[in-house]
Amino acid sequence: MSILQKGIIFCFITILLLGCDKVDKGHERYKTNSYFMLGTIVEITLSEKDLNDYFDNLKSEMKNLGERMVGDINRLNSMKKGDRGKFDKYFLDLISSGGYFSKISGGRFDITIYTLMKLYGFPEGPYRVPENNEVKNVVGEISFENIEIDNDSILKKSDFKIDMGAYGKGWIVDQMVNKMKEYGIKKGIINAGGDLFCLGDKNGKSWRIGIQDPIEKSRTISVIHLKNKAVATSGDYERFFDVGGKRYTHIFDAKKLESIDNYRSVSVIADSVEKADGLSTVYYLMLVDEIKDMCNRENTPVLLYLLDGTILKLCGWENFEKV
Amino acid sequence: MKRFSFFDLFFVSILLAGLYYLIYHQLVSANKSLVLTVEEKRYFLNLKSKKLIDLSREYGKNMVVEIDSGRARIKESDCKDKICISFGFISKCGESAICVPNRVSIHIECDENEYDAVSR
Numbered sequence: 131m132s133i134l135q136k137g138i139i140f141c142f143i144t145i146l147l148l149g150c151d152k153v154d155k156g157h158e159r160y161k162t163n164s165y166f167m168l169g170t171i172v173e174i175t176l177s178e179k180d181l182n183d184y185f186d187n188l189k190s191e192m193k194n195l196g197e198r199m200v201g202d203i204n205r206l207n208s209m210k211k212g213d214r215g216k217f218d219k220y221f222l223d224l225i226s227s228g229g230y231f232s233k234i235s236g237g238r239f240d241i242t243i244y245t246l247m248k249l250y251g252f253p254e255g256p257y258r259v260p261e262n263n264e265v266k267n268v269v270g271e272i273s274f275e276n277i278e279i280d281n282d283s284i285l286k287k288s289d290f291k292i293d294m295g296a297y298g299k300g301w302i303v304d305q306m307v308n309k310m311k312e313y314g315i316k317k318g319i320i321n322a323g324g325d326l327f328c329l330g331d332k333n334g335k336s337w338r339i340g341i342q343d344p345i346e347k348s349r350t351i352s353v354i355h356l357k358n359k360a361v362a363t364s365g366d367y368e369r370f371f372d373v374g375g376k377r378y379t380h381i382f383d384a385k386k387l388e389s390i391d392n393y394r395s396v397s398v399i400a401d402s403v404e405k406a407d408g409l410s411t412v413y414y415l416m417l418v419d420e421i422k423d424m425c426n427r428e429n430t431p432v433l434l435y436l437l438d439g440t441i442l443k444l445c446g447w448e449n450f451e452k453v
Numbered sequence: 454m455k456r457f458s459f460f461d462l463f464f465v466s467i468l469l470a471g472l473y474y475l476i477y478h479q480l481v482s483a484n485k486s487l488v489l490t491v492e493e494k495r496y497f498l499n500l501k502s503k504k505l506i507d508l509s510r511e512y513g514k515n516m517v518v519e520i521d522s523g524r525a526r527i528k529e530s531d532c533k534d535k536i537c538i539s540f541g542f543i544s545k546c547g548e549s550a551i552c553v554p555n556r557v558s559i560h561i562e563c564d565e566n567e568y569d570a571v572s573r
Binding site: 321332 | 488494539541547550553554558564567569573
C-alpha cells in the first residue's frame with residue numbers, strides 16, 4: 131500500500147471518528163432506572179450523568195415523602211369522631227385538593243369513600259362483598275363535609291377513613307420533579323406506575339409517551355409527545371375482583387356508594403401529576419358528555435377508552451399526538 | 454506499485470461507511486438486554502439464552518421467568534390476579550411485564566426505546 135493510500139485511509143477514519151463524536155455530543159443519552167415503592171413500579175429516566183449523580187437521592191426523597199404521607203394519613207384515620215389534630219401545611223393542602231376534586235365531581239369523588247372500600251378489602255385484598263348491615267353501619271360517616279380544615283389542624287366530624295390513592299402518588303411525583311429542578315436537572319421523566327411527568331425535552335424534541343392498552347398490553351392506544359407536562363391513567367384493570375358476573379373495581383362513587391366500571395381506562399394530560407392523577411379518577415366517575423364540559427373548564431386533554439373498545443379524544447388530546 | 458485511483462477512493466469510502474453503519478447499529482440497537490427488577494434492585498439477564506429461571510432460590514419470590522431466545526415472560530407467579538402472566542411474551546425495546554404484589558418486573562432495555570415512558 132502506498133503512502134498516499136495509507137494517508138487517505140487514515141483521513142477517512144479520522145473524519146468518521148470525528149463525525150461519531152459529533153453525533154454523541156448532539157445527542158445526550160438517557161437511561162432509565164427502576165424500583166418498586168408505594169405499591170407500584172417507579173421508573174426514573176435521566177441523562178447518564180444525572181442518573182449516576184442523583185438517582186439514589188431521588189429514590190430516598192421519594193421514600194421519605196411516601197412515609198411522611200402514609201404516616202399522616204394513618205394518624206388522621208386513627209383519630210376518633212370529634213378529635214382535632216395538628217398537621218403540616220402540605221397535608222392540609224393535599225386534603226384541600228381532595229375537597230376540590232369532590233366539589234367538581236358533585237360529590238362522586240370523595241376521599242372518605244375509603245371507609246366503605248376498606249370493607250371490600252381494597253387496596254391490597256383479600257377481596258369480598260360486604261354484608262348489607264356492614265355497609266349500613268359506615269355510610270353515615272362518608273362525606274368530605276365531615277372534614278373541617280383550619281390553619282393548622284383538622285377536625286374529624288365523623289368516623290371516616292381516607293385514602294389518597296387517587297392523587298397522592300401524583301403529588302409525590304410533583305415533589306420529586308421539584309427536587310430534580312433544585313438539583314439543576316433540566317431534563318428527564320419520573321414515572322410512578324403510569325402517572326408521569328416529562329421535564330424539559332429530549333435532544334430538542336418532546337418526550338415520546340405510549341398509552342398502554344390495558345387489555346392487549348403489547349399495544350398502545352395512543353402515542354403523545356410531552357414537554358413539561360404530566361399524564362396519568364386510571365382504569366379498572368389492576369385492582370378489581372369479579373363476583374357473580376359483576377366487576378368490583380377500586381374506583382368508587384361516593385354518591386351511589388358503589389364500585390364503578392365506566393371505562394377501560396381514562397388518561398389525562400395536565401400541568402401537574404397531582405391534577406392529571408386526580409382528574410383521571412374524577413373523569414372515570416363521570417359520563418362522556420359531562421367530561422366534554424369539564425375537560426374544557428379544567429383545560430386538560432383526555433383520552434377515553436370505552437368498555438366497547440371505542441377510543442375518544444377530547445379537549446385537544448390529538449394535538450399532543452402530533453410531533 | 455499502481456497509482457491510487459478515484460475508484461480506490463470510492464471503494465474504500467463505501468467499505469468504511471458500511472463498516473461504520475454496521476458497528477454503530479450494533480452498538481445502538483442490538484444492545485438489547487433483559488432487566489429483572491426485584492424490590493429495589495435491578496439484575497441484567499442474557500436475553501439470547503433459552504431457559505427457565507426459578508426466582509424462589511436467588512430472589513425469594515415464588516415466580517418463574519422464561520427466556521426464549523430474544524423474548525421473555527413471567528411464566529408462573531403465586532400472586533392472586535396473575536396480571537404479570539397476562540402480559541405474555543415481551544420482546545420489543547421498552548416492553549415490560551410487571552407484578553406489583555410481588556414487586557417484580559421484567560423489562561426489555563435498549564439504548565433507544567420505542568417510547569421514552571409508558572402510561573398505564
